[in-house]
Amino acid sequence: xxxxxxxxxxxxxxxxxxxxxxxxxxxxxxxxxxxxxxxxxxxxxxxxxxxxxxxxxxxxxxxxxxxxxxxxxxxxxxxxxxxxxxxxxxxxxxxxxxxxxxxxxxxxxxxxxxxxxxxxxxxxxxxxxxxxxxxxxxxxxxxxxxxxxxxxxxxxxxxxxxxxxxxxxxxxxxxxxxxxxxxxxxxxxxxxxxxxxxxxxxxxxxxxxxxxxxxxxxxxxxxxxxxxxxxxxxxxxxxxx
Amino acid sequence: xxxxxxxxxxxxxxxxxxxxxxxxxxxxxxxxxxxxxxxxxxxxxxxxxxxxxxxxxxxxxxxxxxxxxxxxxxxxxxxxxxxxxxxxxxxxxxxxxxxxxxxxxxxxxxxxxxxxxxxxxxxxxxxxxxxxxxxxxxxxxxxxxxxxxxxxxxxxxxxxxxxxxxxxxxxxxxxxxxxxxxxxxxxxxxxxxxxxxxxxxxxxxxxxxxxxxxxxxxxxxxxxxxxxxxxxxxxxxxxxxxxxxxxxxxxxxxxxxxxxxxxxxxxxxxxxxxxxxxxxxxxxxxxxxxxxxxxxxxxxxxxxxxxxxxxxxxxxx
Numbered sequence: 001x002x003x004x005x006x007x008x009x010x011x012x013x014x015x016x017x018x019x020x021x022x023x024x025x026x027x028x029x030x031x032x033x034x035x036x037x038x039x040x041x042x043x044x045x046x047x048x049x050x051x052x053x054x055x056x057x058x059x060x061x062x063x064x065x066x067x068x069x070x071x072x073x074x075x076x077x078x079x080x081x082x083x084x085x086x087x088x089x090x091x092x093x094x095x096x097x098x099x100x101x102x103x104x105x106x107x108x109x110x111x112x113x114x115x116x117x118x119x120x121x122x123x124x125x126x127x128x129x130x131x132x133x134x135x136x137x138x139x140x141x142x143x144x145x146x147x148x149x150x151x152x153x154x155x156x157x158x159x160x161x162x163x164x165x166x167x168x169x170x171x172x173x174x175x176x177x178x179x180x181x182x183x184x185x186x187x188x189x190x191x192x193x194x195x196x197x198x199x200x201x202x203x204x205x206x207x208x209x210x211x212x213x214x215x216x217x218x219x220x221x222x223x224x225x226x227x228x229x230x231x232x233x234x235x236x237x238x239x240x241x
Numbered sequence: 242x243x244x245x246x247x248x249x250x251x252x253x254x255x256x257x258x259x260x261x262x263x264x265x266x267x268x269x270x271x272x273x274x275x276x277x278x279x280x281x282x283x284x285x286x287x288x289x290x291x292x293x294x295x296x297x298x299x300x301x302x303x304x305x306x307x308x309x310x311x312x313x314x315x316x317x318x319x320x321x322x323x324x325x326x327x328x329x330x331x332x333x334x335x336x337x338x339x340x341x342x343x344x345x346x347x348x349x350x351x352x353x354x355x356x357x358x359x360x361x362x363x364x365x366x367x368x369x370x371x372x373x374x375x376x377x378x379x380x381x382x383x384x385x386x387x388x389x390x391x392x393x394x395x396x397x398x399x400x401x402x403x404x405x406x407x408x409x410x411x412x413x414x415x416x417x418x419x420x421x422x423x424x425x426x427x428x429x430x431x432x433x434x435x436x437x438x439x440x441x442x443x444x445x446x447x448x449x450x451x452x453x454x455x456x457x458x459x460x461x462x463x464x465x466x467x468x469x470x471x472x473x474x475x476x477x478x479x480x481x482x483x484x485x486x487x488x489x490x491x492x493x494x495x496x497x498x499x500x501x502x503x504x505x506x507x508x509x510x511x512x513x514x515x516x517x518x519x520x521x522x523x524x525x526x527x528x529x530x531x532x533x534x535x536x537x538x539x540x541x542x543x544x545x546x547x548x549x550x551x552x553x554x555x556x557x558x
Contacts, residue, residue, distance in 0.1 A: 010330075085291065087342070089290070089314055089319040090343055091315045091344055092314075238292075240292075241252075241292070
């Protein structure tokens with residue numbers, strides 16, 4: 001835990017001092033604002049909960065984009081800069097390195113996500129929405145981002161090129177999301193199986209509607225756990241290469 | 242301290258190092274010499290547990306590199322050829338982080354930090370961000386992070402690479418100052434640096450050890466090879482400075498097995514550079530004195546070992 005805490009603090013310091021984190025944060029918040037303006041508010045009059053639902057729909061997608069972009073700052077950048085040597089020659093386990101860097105990035109990404117809270121606040125000012133709906137939506141957005149980021153950690157462990165890590169993560173996420181439309185074209189049991197893999201469509205929709213379901217929590221938790229475990233195993237296997 | 246037993250490392254079908262077999266005692270300073278691609282970095286990466294051997298066994302401080310890498314990492318400080326630095330961190334902050342990463346408490350780091358900053362010559366730049374430092378200072382920070390936790394084994398891969406002459410002298414002094422506190426493994430393709438800093442040298446060529454021992458021992462090994470192979474070049478290069486005429490000095494240096502490489506005279510002093518399979522200094526001194534000449538300088542040149550290095554690095558195995 002001590003090593004993880006140490007890495008989290010260092011990584012967070014890195015995010016706050018280097019411009020790359022701010023650039024990504026700016027892009028994500030700009031996207032949030034534009035999409036909110038274009039789709040959630042729109043031209044037609046809508047009930048507040050519907051506006052909030054649409055905001056979360058696009059907000060979830062933006063958080064996924066954030067997860068993909070932040071994946072470059074996970075392990076690939078460390079390897080590209082050669083600073084991984086400092087970590088791998090220190091008495092710190094590969095799992096601690098993966099979790100430490102992942103948690104720091106997740107914390108920063110969650111802060112960026114929470115910066116969009118002013119948008120639901122605007123809805124609250126002009127209409128009536130429940131705090132529970134807002135909380136469920138943000139829990140969902142952070143979980144969606146955390147899952148994308150965990151997949152990014154796995155992709156990032158496979159290459160030392162940060163750009164390639166982003167492309168790989170994006171490809172994995174798009175592929176999983178495409179499973180949903182694909183599932184509509186096949187018969188059971190493949191329909192359920194493929195549909196189950198879509199991060200946003202299958203597992204984020206309940207959060208978007210203000211519903212926190214255990215099955216979705218288990219799904220996101222499972223993907224995060226196995227992705228980080230796989231990333232750790234990839235790092236451990238480097239010694240054999 | 243270190244035992245390397247028949248270690249090989251293959252990348253695909255190509256051997257980066259093969260059949261490495263040596264031991265290193267505690268407190269020794271060992272120089273790994275070899276041309277680029279000779280296997281120095283691979284050897285140091287194996288010793289720092291960054292990679293595992295394809296075959297063979299490495300034990301450091303009684304721990305097996307394959308079974309207990311975590312224990313070995315507690316014992317080592319490592320400076321790779323490119324220092325592993327976070328550019329946005331300040332020097333002192335980075336060293337605190339490096340110390341805590343090596344299991345030091347905050348108190349221990351706070352106590353140790355001034356000493357390390359002083360020793361590495363970083364006191365003046367301790368509050369600067371690393372990205373603003375010159376290459377020489379970055380290299381110093383690299384060494385400082387490697388020694389902050391007082392490791393038993395210090396591994397330095399090409400520590401003088403890219404430094405200017407002044408920085409090289411400063412770095413040499415810094416490394417010399419660390420002898421006695423750590424077992425030091427140092428790699429370089431610049432022979433004079435290793436020769437000046439280390440107790441023992443280990444020469445690598447195409448992933449294999451071609452020579453191992455002190456400077457004297459390496460020269461003897463090469464002499465033995467030169468004797469065995471008459472076509473081989475001799476290994477001892479000596480410079481001689483004598484007050485006397487050029488002809489008289491040439492006559493005095495007419496010794497069996499001695500080759501005069503260069504002979505020039507200026508203002509009554511003759512300078513010569515000679516080569517021989519065996520150390521010729523004793524014979525030269527005797528002959529010069531017998532010839533009633535004044536011997537001003539008689540010394541092996543730094544390129545004696547360089548000669549050995551080039552031959553051992555370049556000759557057919």
